Amino acid sequence: MIIDFTITQNNHTFSDALILADDHTFTNEEIEAMKQARFDNWYTIITTPAGELAPVDEV
Amino acid sequence: MANRYWVGGTATWDGTIGLKWALTSGGIGGQLAPTTADTVFFDANSGAGTVTLGTTGACSTINFSGFTGTFAWGTNTITVAGSGVTVYTQTTSSTFTGTPVLNFTYSGSTGTRTINCGSVTEANSATLNISAGGDTVTFQAASGIKNLNFTGFTGALSSSTTRTIYGNLIFGSGMTTGGNVQITTFGATSGTQTLTCNGVTVTFPFLQNGIGGTVQLGSALTTSNTYTLTNGVFDANNYNVTVASFSSNNSNTRTITMGSGAWTLTAATGTVTVWNLATTTGLTFNKNTANIQITSATSGTKTFAGGGLTYNTLTITETAGSLIIPITGANTFNTLASSQTNAWTLTLPASATTTVGSWSIAGASGTIVTLNSSSAGTQATLTLNGGGIVSSDYLSIQDSAATPATTWYAGTNSTNVSNNTGWIFTAPPTVVNNGNFFLLFG
Numbered sequence: 093m094i095i096d097f098t099i100t101q102n103n104h105t106f107s108d109a110l111i112l113a114d115d116h117t118f119t120n121e122e123i124e125a126m127k128q129a130r131f132d133n134w135y136t137i138i139t140t141p142a143g144e145l146a147p148v149d150e151v
Numbered sequence: 152m153a154n155r156y157w158v159g160g161t162a163t164w165d166g167t168i169g170l171k172w173a174l175t176s177g178g179i180g181g182q183l184a185p186t187t188a189d190t191v192f193f194d195a196n197s198g199a200g201t202v203t204l205g206t207t208g209a210c211s212t213i214n215f216s217g218f219t220g221t222f223a224w225g226t227n228t229i230t231v232a233g234s235g236v237t238v239y240t241q242t243t244s245s246t247f248t249g250t251p252v253l254n255f256t257y258s259g260s261t262g263t264r265t266i267n268c269g270s271v272t273e274a275n276s277a278t279l280n281i282s283a284g285g286d287t288v289t290f291q292a293a294s295g296i297k298n299l300n301f302t303g304f305t306g307a308l309s310s311s312t313t314r315t316i317y318g319n320l321i322f323g324s325g326m327t328t329g330g331n332v333q334i335t336t337f338g339a340t341s342g343t344q345t346l347t348c349n350g351v352t353v354t355f356p357f358l359q360n361g362i363g364g365t366v367q368l369g370s371a372l373t374t375s376n377t378y379t380l381t382n383g384v385f386d387a388n389n390y391n392v393t394v395a396s397f398s399s400n401n402s403n404t405r406t407i408t409m410g411s412g413a414w415t416l417t418a419a420t421g422t423v424t425v426w427n428l429a430t431t432t433g434l435t436f437n438k439n440t441a442n443i444q445i446t447s448a449t450s451g452t453k454t455f456a457g458g459g460l461t462y463n464t465l466t467i468t469e470t471a472g473s474l475i476i477p478i479t480g481a482n483t484f485n486t487l488a489s490s491q492t493n494a495w496t497l498t499l500p501a502s503a504t505t506t507v508g509s510w511s512i513a514g515a516s517g518t519i520v521t522l523n524s525s526s527a528g529t530q531a532t533l534t535l536n537g538g539g540i541v542s543s544d545y546l547s548i549q550d551s552a553a554t555p556a557t558t559w560y561a562g563t564n565s566t567n568v569s570n571n572t573g574w575i576f577t578a579p580p581t582v583v584n585n586g587n588f589f590l591l592f593g
Contacts, residue, residue, distance in 0.1 A: 094369075096389075107391050107412040108371035111324075111349055130350045130371070137352055137393055138372055138415045138446045146534070 095123065099131045104138075106131045152211060155185040156192045161200030161220075166207055186212050187232035187256075193218035193245070204229070204249075206572030213253075214240040224249035231255045234286060235262030241269045241277065249298070251277035259284030260306065268294035273317040273338065281323075290314055301326055302349075317361075319344055321369070322351040329354060331469075337383070339364035348372055359383050362404070368392070373410065375417065380405055387412055395419040398427040400456070405434055418447040428458035429479065434462050434539035447474050457482035464488060465510075469495045477525060480506065483536070487512060494519045499533065501526035501550070506534045513562070523568075524550035530570060535559065542579045 095110040096118065108130050118126070158180045159171030159424055162332035170180030177196030185191045191210040193202065193525035195217035202220060204227040206559075211233035215222070216423065220247060231238050238471075264286060266279065276295045281288055282303040289309035299452035301308070305325040315338040318347040328351065336406050337344050339361040346357075348367030356376040359366050365384040371391040372378070378385075378392075380399035389410040399405055407428075410575035416425040425445055428434065447453055448474035455465065457480040464486040467476050468552040472493035481503040489497075497512065499505050501524040510533075514520035524531035541553075544562025553573030560579040561567070567576050 100168065105391075105413050107389060108350070109347075109369065109390065111370065112348065117292065120286060125351075133350065133352065134371065134373055135374065136416055138444075138450060140417075 097127050099127060101131065101135075104135060108134075108135050152183075152188050152190065154192065155182060155189045155210070156194065157197040157202060158201070160198045161202070162203040163203040163458040165205035182435065187211055187230060190214070190233075192216075193220070193222065195219065202503050211215065211234060212238045215242045215245050216240050216404060218242060221248060222247040224250075224251045226250055228252040228254055233255060234264055234284070237265040237267060237291065237426050239279075241265045241271055241275075243269050243275070246273075247271075247275045247277065249404055253277055253279055253522065255288075256280045256283055256531040257286065258283040261308070263287040263289055265291050266294065267291040268296055269317075271295040273297075273340070276317050306363070316344065319347070319369075321345070321347040322349045323352070324349040324351070324466060326351055327380070328352075334358045336360055337364065337366045339381045339383075343367050343386075345369045348374075359385060359486055371572060377419075380407065380437045386410070387414075387440070392441075393417065396423055396425040396427070398424065399434060400427045400429050402430055402432040406437070407434070408437040409439045411440045414441050414443045416443065416445045416453075418445055418449060418451075420449045420451065422452045423452075423454055426455045426457065428460060429456040431458040431460065435460070438462055440468065445476065447471055447476075450474055451476065456480060463483075466490070467495070467497070469493060483503065484508070486510075489513075489520065490517075491518050491520065494521070496521040496523065498523055499531035499551070500524075501529040501531050503533040504534050506536050508535075508537050509539070510535065510543065510559075512546075513543040514547075516545065516564070519545050519547050519566075521547045522549070522551055526550075528570065530572070533559065533573075540579050544578075548574055 093112045093114050098107045155172045156171045158178050165229045166184055172182040173180050173435050173536055176194050187209045191213040193215045197218050199220045202221040208229035231253050270293045275299040280299040280300045282557045287309055289311050293313045295315050300321045301323035304323040308328045313333050315336040334356050337359045340363045343365040353374040357378045360381040362382045367386040368388045368390045371558045373393040377396045378394045382403045384406040386408040387410040389412050391412040392397050393415040418425045444466045446468045448470050450471045452475040454477045459480040461483040467489040469491035474495040477498040479500050485504040485508040487507045530550050532552040534554045535558050541559045544564050546565040548571050549568035550570045559574050561574045561576045
C-alpha cells in the first residue's frame with residue numbers, strides 16, 4: 093500500500109510516500125504521526141549544514 | 152553447523168542426497184542437503200557443469216568463489232540465515248541463469264553481515280532481499296546487484312565499497328546508512344529502476360549511468376550527498392528531491408523530469424556547484440511545476456549552473472553568512488527569490504541575460520544583498536519578462552543592466568556602486584486604485 097502525501101508548513105512543501113503492508117494495523121493517528129515525522133526529518137536536513145563531500149566524476 | 156561443498160557436477164540441488172554434497176572441497180559426496188545451519192560452497196572443485204536449483208535452497212552462508220560452472224536458478228530462491236560473517240560471496244567466473252534471488256533472514260541485531268557480489272554483469276546479478284535484522288550489513292568489494300531490497304531491515308547499511316544496482320533500490324523504514332564516499336550507481340540500460348528511500352536519509356552519493364535506463368523515485372529522495380546523472384532518465388515522480396547537489400554536466404543522452412515536488416539543494420561545505428547543468432547537449436529537461444531551493448546553512452560559494460534553461464522558482468535561503476551564489480548561463484526563472492539572515496552576494500553572468508518573470512530578492516537593514524557581475528566592469532543583464540515592475544530594496548548593485556526601462560526599482564536604501572543602467576534608485580511609484588482606473592504617481 094502506497095500512501096502519497098504532501099505537507100506544507102511555513103512555506104515548505106514536502107511530498108513523499110508511506111509504503112506500508114496491505115494488511116498493516118496502523119491507526120490513522122499513527123499514520124499521520126509518521127507523515128509528520130518524515131516532514132520533520134526532512135526539515136532538519138534542509139536546515140542543517142552539510143559536510144564536505146567527495147566529488148563524483150562525470151563520464 | 153557443517154560445510155557443504157558441491158561435488159555433484161551437473162545435477163539438481165534439491166532434497167535428495169545422492170553424491171552431491173561433501174564435507175570438504177572435492178571430497179566424497181553423500182552428505183545431506185544443506186540446511187540454514189550449513190555453510191555452502193561451490194568452488195573450483197565443483198566442476199564446470201550446470202547446477203540446477205530445484206527447490207528453495209537453504210544455508211547459513213553461501214560462497215561461489217572459484218566456481219566456473221553455471222548455476223540455474225529458475226524461479227527458486229535461496230534462504231541465507233547466517234550472521235556476523237560473510238554470508239554471500241559471488242564470483243565473476245560463474246554464470247547465473249534464471250532469476251537469482253537470495254533472502255537474508257537473520258533477525259537479530261548482533262554483528263556485521265558482509266556481502267560480496269563481485270563486479271558481476273547485469274545478466275549475472277542477483278536480487279538481494281535483506282528482510283530482517285537490526286545488525287550491520289556491509290558490501291565487500293565492488294558489487295553488482297539486481298534488486299537491493301531492505302524492506303523489514305532496521306539496522307545499518309555500511310557503505311564501504313561501491314555498488315552497481317541494475318534493478319530497484321528500496322530502503323527499509325527505520326534503517327540507517329553510513330559512509331559518504333562510496334558511490335551507488337544505477338546501471339540498468341533498459342526499463343525503470345525504482346529508488347525508494349522510505350524516509351531514510353542516505354549518506355552516500357548516487358550516480359546514474361545506465362544508457363537507456365530510467366530511475367524513478369518511489370518516495371521522496373533525501374540524501375546528504377550528491378546525485379549525478381550521467382546517462383538515462385531521472386524521474387522524480389512528483390516527490391521531493393533533497394540532495395547536497397545535483398549534477399548532469401555532460402553531453403550524453405539523458406532526461407530530467409522534475410515533477411511537482413520541491414527540489415532542495417542543501418549545499419555542502421566549501422565551494423561547490425550545487426546545480427550543474429552547464430552542458431545541456433543531449434539533455435531533455437522537463438521543469439514541470441517543481442521549484443528549486445538552495446538552502447545554505449554553510450558559508451562559501453555555491454554555484455547554480457543553469458545551462459541557459461527555463462526554471463520555475465529558484466529561491467536562495469541564506470542562514471550562514473559569507474554566502475556567494477554565482478548563477479551561470481543565460482537562464483530564465485519564472486521567479487527569482489531569496490530570504491536571508493545575513494548579507495550575501497548574488498553574481499549573475501557577465502555579457503549574458505538572466506530573464507525573470509518576477510523578482511523577489513531584497514536585502515534588509517544590516518543584511519544587504521550584493522548584486523554584481525561575474526566579470527568586474529562588464530554588465531550582467533537582467534530582463535523582466537511579462538510586464539509589471541520590480542520593487543526591491545537594500546541592494547548593493549554593480550555592473551548590472553536592468554531592462555526594460557522604467558521597470559526596475561532598487562529602492563531608496565539600495566546603493567548604486569558603479570556601471571549600472573536601467574535601475575531606478577527610488578521606491579516604485581505609488582499605485583492608487585479609485586475603483587475605475589489606476590493612477591501612477593512617479
